[in-house]
Amino acid sequence: MTYQDLLTTMTDTAHEVGELLLATPRPAPAVTFDELAASFTEVEAPGDAVVRQRLGALRPGAAWAEELDSLATLPSDGEVWVVDIVDGAVQFLQGLPQFCVSLALVRDGEPVAAVLHAPVLRETYTAARGQGAARNGLPVAPSVKTDLAAAVLATSQPPFVARQPGAAEQAGRSLAAVLPHVAAVRNLGPTSWQIADAAAGRLDGFWEFGRDDTNLLPGVLVAREAGAVVTDVDGKTWRAGCESFLVAGETLHESLLSVLAGRGPAEPFPRTPAAA
Template identity: 75%
Template structure:
């Protein structure tokens, strides 16, 4: 099965999980992190079971990367699934609508097929290496803006970012550097979906500091296949394990690189 042929069954898996999430009542309010973790576990377990049934049948013997550990190291060779059944779990548990189901097949460290499904929006982004990117079956293209002052850009942080103190510092410095020069900076929920929305021109760019492969890999493929320039904050092609990420159309990418370089 080609990577392009994988997309339909990947979309079906993401949509079935999304249907399950949409039908799941939000957990009761919690007072501590331990209670929050328990609430997430009660949502995650049935969603993972559905996804495993699909993916084990689709690619027998292919393992899963740890979706919540931003510091996990992907295997350098072979295939692995990178899956987050509730990408934007914090929003989901808070009763906010910004969450999605995210999965990518990664081969030799590079994403080769990706599916993102937002159940409350009824939208699905798909991309395969060399096959372009779509949303609900239609090709997506990034924004054509060239003036940062007109740009709506987004940023986020890896989960459990306290384990990456340098990323916390860089996040603050980069926001200070970028904010005065763009139209607006937003954090609209799941990292993968924000990158995909950059691919589709809904957002004009996305950046982040810190290692966050599980959240970046699916969106990175969608963005690349749509023609977005995807690098680290130094302008090098982004690869899994990098400590920073920037996705922007060609007309804005250089401007944002300069702003990030001036973060001090």
């Protein structure tokens, strides 16, 4: 079975889980973290059972990444399912629409098949290595903007960012560095979906500091297959385990690297007319 062949069952599975989520009554609002965690487990369980049955049958020998510590290194060889039943669970539990079902098969540390499905939007991103990327069956491509001042970017942070010393501080510094030079910066929910939206040109770029492999890997494949540039903030090819992440179209990627490094454009946005 080719990676492209896998996408049919992966897509059907993501849609089935999405319908389960739409039909799931949201738990009563949590007032403590323990209650929030319990609510997430309750909401995730039915979809998790579906995913394990469907995907487990496709690759019986594959491991499941969520069984690993979130900061552990993914296996460098063999196949691993990277699954998030409710990517954007915080939004889901708050009654917000920005969440998705995220499924990816990772082989030897690299994503090879990925499906992201947003039930509320009725949209699905798919990608298989060497086969391109699509949204609802139509090919996607990254932004071709050339002016950073016109760019709409997004950023986020890994879950429990306090567990990664320095990541929150880097995020704050990077936001302060980027904001003066672009049209807008947003956080639009699931990390994987925001990367896919950057791959499709809805966003002009996305960056993040800290390790966040399981959230990044599904979107990374969509971005690479769409033709976006995927690196760390030093411009090196992104790999699982990297401490930073940047995706953008080719025309803006170098400019964003410069801004994130503190060398950004000499003339901040908005530009003011020259004095008469």
